[in-house]
Amino acid sequence: MMQVLPNTSTSHFETDGTMTVKHSRRDILKTSTAAAAGLAFYHGASPRRISAAESPNEKLRLACIGVGGRGAANVSGVQSQDMVAFCDVDEVRAGGTFEKFPNVTRYTDYRKMFDKIGGELDGVVISTPDHTHFHPTYIAMEHDLNVYLEKPLAHNVFETRTLCDLAREKKIATQLGNQRHAMPNMHRVVELVQSGAIGKVREVHSWIGGDRGMPAVPTSKPPVPKTLDYDLWVGPAKFFPYEPTICPYGWRFWWEFGTGETGNWGCHILDIPYWSLGLKHPERVDASGPPVDELRTPKSMHVTYRFNENNQDAPIDLHWYLGTPTDLLQQHGLSGKGMNTVFLGSDGILVCGFGSRKLYPEEKFADFKAPEPFVPDSPGFYNEWIAACKGGPASTCHFDYTGPMAESVLLGNVAYRAGGFSWDAATMTTGDNPKAQSLIRTPYRQGWEI
Known part of the structure; x- marks a missing residue:
């Protein structure tokens, strides 16, 4: 144990x-x-x-x-x-x-x-x-x-x-x-995808807009406030001198403490395709973006996950972006306002966010009748x-549902930092990419070992 x-x-x-x-x-x-x-x-x-x-x-x-x-x-x-x-x-x-x-x-x-x-x-x-x-x-x-x-x-x-x-x-x-996950609009999106409204889905694109990341490296060394137990705040992480731009919030954009906007928003937004398509563990993860900084998370990034197992009976590529994929939206004539996910299906396109959804081409779905709701309302999250x-x-x-999704979110960061890899979920191994393997489990500060 x-x-x-x-x-x-x-x-x-x-x-x-x-x-x-x-x-x-x-x-x-x-x-x-x-x-x-x-x-x-x-x-x-x-x-x-x-x-x-x-x-x-x-x-x-x-x-x-x-x-x-x-x-x-x-x-x-x-x-x-x-x-x-x-x-x-x-x-x-x-x-x-x-x-x-x-x-x-x-x-x-x-x-x-x-x-x-x-x-x-x-x-x-x-x-x-x-x-x-x-x-x-x-x-x-x-x-x-x-x-x-x-x-x-x-x-x-x-x-x-x-x-x-x-x-x-x-x-x-x-x-x-x-x-x-408890929002009614997300339930309706799941029902549209799973009822085959846009046919078989082969590709999904999800994103979080903005450009948060890569904060300035602090140069000051202010004293730790008497109202903060900073050593306990650092806990198992590698010790870093106190800096108010990191603690209490800016930690999110430092690899030692956070997981960037991917960790911040990935579980929320990728919940939509995960739920709709019955996804679990990817077989392949690749990523691209600006040069990797060893300390800080990036402002932009593009991750591609390949899922061979899903409810669509064929492989699916799931794309995750830091930053809005403007070229993709323009290519398909889509409005991304208020949206964060595009499902590309064999019979149409579904664009959605947490509170809205729209089917394309608009003329094709002008008289579309949504399926009877079959995802039950939440009694409250x-x-x-x-x-x-x-x-x-x-x-x-x-955790049996969200665990694999959280793992995939974190694997996106691994691929960005260490290069793409084939993922064996059963053994938690990254194929022939040892640098990626080194990020699957990281060491703790002395006294916090497991």
Whole structure:
């Protein structure tokens, strides 16, 4: 069994390095009702089975790690439950959440939090920067806790696969923060593609507009604010002197901490073709763009994924761009305003975004009648996870679905940084490209090894 070795707060571990196991609140609260009914676990459903007959309205006891910025929105999403603990290294960024929930116990170090109350919790919401997704999630799962985790799931492919495998092994309720998955327009796009409205799809182009990336290299060395535990913020990453343009937000555009706009938006936007086309693991990944910077993520990039397995019965090329593919849109006479994906089918073209969709050629589809809806409405993205934690069906963005997609997003960055490669998902190997292989799993700072 893999073990996370923290550099402080070692009370969770015995001196021989083995992890102690405590009986959790969920173990105590397991009901005989579910067992008597012969209910099988869903992947994405908690081992803690709350019987609706016994306790239909029982609230989950949750801890939230990272409660400023995106974390504040996630706290709001689950605030119907029992907020037991908040953990954040930045008192200022987390200040709004602390003020809104003054009676919730606060921690700075999540390891100490798990040591003290891990057995009392039902789930954890994790909204930290990309480089600190893996460690708290892994420890939470070792405590058999359900997990809501922000995208892109983890910082590299090895971490992503490890968390997905552990979630499946422990039958943990998971949800990746692909909140747009619950939007009705995305459901209608899936229905159009899967009903054959544009025939067989052979090619898809998806993008995020703008040119964020390649931030200026800082030259100043300001002191670390007293309200920030910067060493904990760096966590397992290679240490980099404190710089306010990196912490608390600009980290996203530095390879050591983030995954660029591809990691930021890829899981949201590629969710549309992944869901519609039944995609999982690519067989080939290639990428192009400006010269690679060893420290910073690029402003532009083009990744091509080849998927031999899909629901269209033939290989599909999925293209991902940083920056709008203007030439492609002009070539097909398409408007990309408000859109982020183009499906090229044998009988037509579908252009869509999170809130809109359009079929081309317009004259051909002037009298088109959309198929009857068959993708069910979401009860609410956070409500899906809450219900799964209580023994309901898996939430729509559980790790068995989102894990392969997150891996593919990260593989796009690998191909850009190291060149194209053939991908063997079963063995997580990059064929004859050793440089790419070196980026599948990356080392941790001393004291944070696994």
